Amino acid sequence: MAWLLLIVGGLFEVGFTTCLRFVEGFRNLPWTLGFLASVTLSMGLLEAASRTIPMGTAYAVWGGIGAAGTVIVGIWFFGEPAGSLRLLLLLALIGCIVGLRLAAT
Numbered sequence: 001m002a003w004l005l006l007i008v009g010g011l012f013e014v015g016f017t018t019c020l021r022f023v024e025g026f027r028n029l030p031w032t033l034g035f036l037a038s039v040t041l042s043m044g045l046l047e048a049a050s051r052t053i054p055m056g057t058a059y060a061v062w063g064g065i066g067a068a069g070t071v072i073v074g075i076w077f078f079g080e081p082a083g084s085l086r087l088l089l090l091l092a093l094i095g096c097i098v099g100l101r102l103a104a105t
Contacts, residue, residue: 002052003101009045010065012038017070021078042066057104064097 015038022031042062050058071090074080 002049005045006049006053006058006062007065009042009049010062011069012042012045013062013066014069014073016042017066018073053104057100061097061100064093064100068093068097
């Protein structure tokens with residue numbers, strides 16, 4: 001259950017980083033509320049997961065999910081570059097996240 005909480009928390013991290021793109025100095029209220037809700041849920045789920053999963057592993061996986069997800073959102077929705085090296089490094093990051101999960105068992 002803790003791993004599911006951690007994954008969902010990482011996905012909410014993607015939500016708050018995506019919202020940051022649109023908050024306009026926190027003057028855009030809907031995006032600011034989305035940011036605040038996402039960051040609250042993300043941090044709360046990280047905290048809950050870290051009660052069972054070692055903190056260093058939980059934080060690395062949470063941050064990795066957020067980083068990888070944010071890169072994917074940037075490529076798919078915002079036209080950010082998707083060069084071969086960038087995609088290879090993204091796959092390496094995802095591999096490291098999976099590796100941390102496997103090493104934690």
